[in-house]
Amino acid sequence: MSWWETDDDEDEPEFDESDVRVRPNPKGNRPRTKVRPEYAQAITARVLGVDRGRYTVMVGENTDDEHEVTAARARELRKQAIVTGDRVDLVGDTTGDDGTLSRIVRIQPRTTLLRRSADDTDAVERVVVANADQMLIVVAAANPEPRIRLVDRYLVAAFDAGITPMLCVTKTDVADPAEFLANFAGLDLRVFTSRQDAMPLAEITDALTGHDTVFVGHSGVGKSTLVNALIPGSDRATGVVNTVTGRGRHTSSSTVSLRLPEGDGWVIDTPGVRSFGLGHVNPDNILRAFTDLAAVAEECPRGCTHLPDAPDCAINEAVEAGELGESGPARLDSLQRLLLTFRS
Numbered sequence: 001m002s003w004w005e006t007d008d009d010e011d012e013p014e015f016d017e018s019d020v021r022v023r024p025n026p027k028g029n030r031p032r033t034k035v036r037p038e039y040a041q042a043i044t045a046r047v048l049g050v051d052r053g054r055y056t057v058m059v060g061e062n063t064d065d066e067h068e069v070t071a072a073r074a075r076e077l078r079k080q081a082i083v084t085g086d087r088v089d090l091v092g093d094t095t096g097d098d099g100t101l102s103r104i105v106r107i108q109p110r111t112t113l114l115r116r117s118a119d120d121t122d123a124v125e126r127v128v129v130a131n132a133d134q135m136l137i138v139v140a141a142a143n144p145e146p147r148i149r150l151v152d153r154y155l156v157a158a159f160d161a162g163i164t165p166m167l168c169v170t171k172t173d174v175a176d177p178a179e180f181l182a183n184f185a186g187l188d189l190r191v192f193t194s195r196q197d198a199m200p201l202a203e204i205t206d207a208l209t210g211h212d213t214v215f216v217g218h219s220g221v222g223k224s225t226l227v228n229a230l231i232p233g234s235d236r237a238t239g240v241v242n243t244v245t246g247r248g249r250h251t252s253s254s255t256v257s258l259r260l261p262e263g264d265g266w267v268i269d270t271p272g273v274r275s276f277g278l279g280h281v282n283p284d285n286i287l288r289a290f291t292d293l294a295a296v297a298e299e300c301p302r303g304c305t306h307l308p309d310a311p312d313c314a315i316n317e318a319v320e321a322g323e324l325g326e327s328g329p330a331r332l333d334s335l336q337r338l339l340l341t342f343r344s
């Protein structure tokens with residue numbers, strides 16, 4: 001079961017940063033590389049993008065010395081994935097002058113890690129983006145048709161990673177998204193609605209300010225159009241949607257970091273990811289995103305699934321007894337739908 005139930009995988013964009021397969025590491029993702037004394041002078045940088053083994057990184061962020069540098073990975077990092085959003089330590093020539101190459105010697109501990117597995121039964125995960133604290137899920141009201149299940153999968157990936165999701169529905173000039181949005185009423189989910197001739201740019205910019213936000217969405221939903229409007233000059237290629245299939249051409253093909261015009265905040269734009277398995281997801285992380293329900297679940301029997309058929313589930317009982325208020329049933333529904341997303 002893959003994130004996208006489409007059959008045209010041949011032209012799936014390459015995710016070069018996800019080619020490195022990493023084993024799930026219960027101890028976290030802290031690199032085990034010994035700190036070598038000669039790296040005491042290493043400086044910290046933000047990975048902006050990855051292209052064929054070369055990393056574009058930013059050093060001196062928010063200082064007078066801020067500049068971009070091209071870097072390669074040190075051999076001792078072996079196969080550890082270095083992805084967009086990583087904070088890394090650099091040695092060597094960090095001037096960023098033409099033709100220079102510096103070396104990444106360490107990956108700093110990550111605050112969050114958005115990951116995917118090949119499919120829902122695969123425990124081997126690939127990392128997509130590091131250190132994002134927000135996810136903007138972009139979905140079109142029509143052309144292509146919005147899919148609840150797809151948004152659920154993005155939500156699960158975000159909650160699992162400890163990333164706060166938000167939703168932007170584009171193309172509201174084409175269709176009314178109310179019915180679609182009703183499916184998410186049980187979630188604490190900030191929702192923006194947008195149409196090309198009236199994009200809520202100030203509102204979205206405000207939500208992005210001070211954050212690192214990963215943008216995700218199916219190809220053709222208008223994500224590049226939105227990114228270009230939020231960040232003039234970012235030059236995200238926009239494609240033409242095939243009116244028969246509703247699918248876009250895959251015009252944006254690598255993950256990049258873009259800075260908000262005012263400087264305080266980053267957009268990490270991912271290409272239309274079509275296989276985003278959730279084999280690695282821990283159900284406890286999903287429950288944790290529903291703080292009110294998680295508190296009730298303390299009373300659940302050990303190993304409770306919290307699904308409708310779970311015996312003596314405290315959440316199910318509390319909702320039935322009306323103890324979780326008017327929104328209780330909708331919240332429980334949302335939780336159960338998300339829990340089922342990666343159990344099927």
Ligand SMILES: Nc1nc2c(ncn2[C@@H]2O[C@H](COP(=O)(O)OP(=O)(O)OP(=O)(O)O)[C@@H](O)[C@H]2O)c(=O)[nH]1
Nearest residue numbers: 171195196220221222223224225238239248249251
């Ligand atoms: N009617 C309408 N069309 C839109 C809107 N936003 C974007 N589009 C059109 O939808 C098509 C796809 O937009 P893109 O911005 O390229 O979509 P994308 O999600 O970035 O797709 P890829 O670049 O293929 O990943 C383009 O023809 C846009 O002009 C909107 O709000 N309303």
Ligand SMILES: [Zn+2]
Nearest residue numbers: 300304306313
């Ligand atoms: Zn339960």
